[in-house]
Amino acid sequence: MGRGGAAVALVVNGDDFGYDDAINAAIVRCHREGALTSATLLVNRPASAAALALARQSPALGLGLHLNLTEGCPVAPPDEVASLLDRRGRFRPFPAQLGRVVSGRARPEEIERELGAQFAWLAARGVRPTHVDGHHHVHAYPGVLPVVLRLMAEYDVRALRSPLLTAWLPLSLARPGARGWRAALLARRGVARADALLDAGLLTRRADPVGATVRAVAGSGAGVVELMAHPAWNRDTDVGAAQVRLLTDPRLRPALARADVRLVRYDDVAAG
Numbered sequence: 001m002g003r004g005g006a007a008v009a010l011v012v013n014g015d016d017f018g019y020d021d022a023i024n025a026a027i028v029r030c031h032r033e034g035a036l037t038s039a040t041l042l043v044n045r046p047a048s049a050a051a052l053a054l055a056r057q058s059p060a061l062g063l064g065l066h067l068n069l070t071e072g073c074p075v076a077p078p079d080e081v082a083s084l085l086d087r088r089g090r091f092r093p094f095p096a097q098l099g100r101v102v103s104g105r106a107r108p109e110e111i112e113r114e115l116g117a118q119f120a121w122l123a124a125r126g127v128r129p130t131h132v133d134g135h136h137h138v139h140a141y142p143g144v145l146p147v148v149l150r151l152m153a154e155y156d157v158r159a160l161r162s163p164l165l166t167a168w169l170p171l172s173l174a175r176p177g178a179r180g181w182r183a184a185l186l187a188r189r190g191v192a193r194a195d196a197l198l199d200a201g202l203l204t205r206r207a208d209p210v211g212a213t214v215r216a217v218a219g220s221g222a223g224v225v226e227l228m229a230h231p232a233w234n235r236d237t238d239v240g241a242a243q244v245r246l247l248t249d250p251r252l253r254p255a256l257a258r259a260d261v262r263l264v265r266y267d268d269v270a271a272g
C-alpha cells in the first residue's frame with residue numbers, strides 16, 4: 001500500500017528504446033503482453049526511428065525521452081558539441097563523461113545545445129514526451145539537471161525520473177547539500193516524479209521475481225513508484241531476457257492488482 005493506505009501508482013518503464021531492433025522488440029512485447037506501461041527513447045541511434053514507429057502502433061505506451069551524452073553520436077552538429085566527443089566524433093563513455101561534466105571540461109553551452117537537439121528531434125516528429133530520464137542517469141549530473149529542467153519547461157514536459165533516487169551514481173553527486181538543492185529546484189519547477197525507484201534487473205535475481213516485485217512495490221510506502229527496466233534479448237543477455245520474462249509473466253499483473261497497485265504512465269502522474 002502507498003502513503004496512508006492508498007493504492008500505489010506504478011510506472012513500469014523500459015529504458016533504451018531505440019537502441020537496436022532487438023531491444024525495440026523486447027520493449028514492445030513487454031508492453032503488449034505484459035506490465036510495461038512506458039518507454040524512454042534514445043533519439044541518436046540507428047533504430048530510433050523504428051522505435052518511434054512502433055510506439056505509434058501502440059498508443060497506450062507512454063513515450064518519454066532518454067537523454068544521452070555517453071553513447072553513440074550526437075544529434076547536434078559535431079563541431080558544435082566538440083567538448084562532449086572523442087576523436088571519432090562519438091560521445092565519451094560513462095564514467096569519463098561524468099568526470100568531464102563535473103569538472104567543467106564538457107562545456108555547459110554544448111551540453112545544452114546537444115540536449116536541446118534531442119528534445120527538438122522528438123518535437124519535429126510531433127511528439128511531446130510523457131517524461132524525461134537519462135542514459136546512465138545523465139539527467140541527474142551536476143550542471144545537467146538545471147539544463148534539463150529549462151528544456152522541459154520549453155517543451156512542456158512535466159515529469160522526470162527523480163534525480164534524488166539514483167543512489168548508485170558516484171559520490172560526486174552525493175556531496176553534502178547535493179540532494180537538498182535538487183529537491184528545492186524540482187519543487188520550484190513543479191516537476192512530477194516518483195517517490196521510489198526500483199530496478200527490475202535486481203528483482204530478477206530473487207528466487208521468486210514476481211513475488212519479490214509485488215512485495216517491493218506494495219511495501220515501498222510510496223504513492224508513486226517507478227520500476228526501471230531494461231528488457232533485451234541481445235545485450236546483457238541473461239539480465240535482459242530475465243526482465244522480459246518477469247514483465248510478461250502472466251501472474252504479475254493480477255498479483256499487482258491484488259496488492260492494490262495501479263499501473264500508470266508518467267503523464268497520469270503529472271496530471272494527478
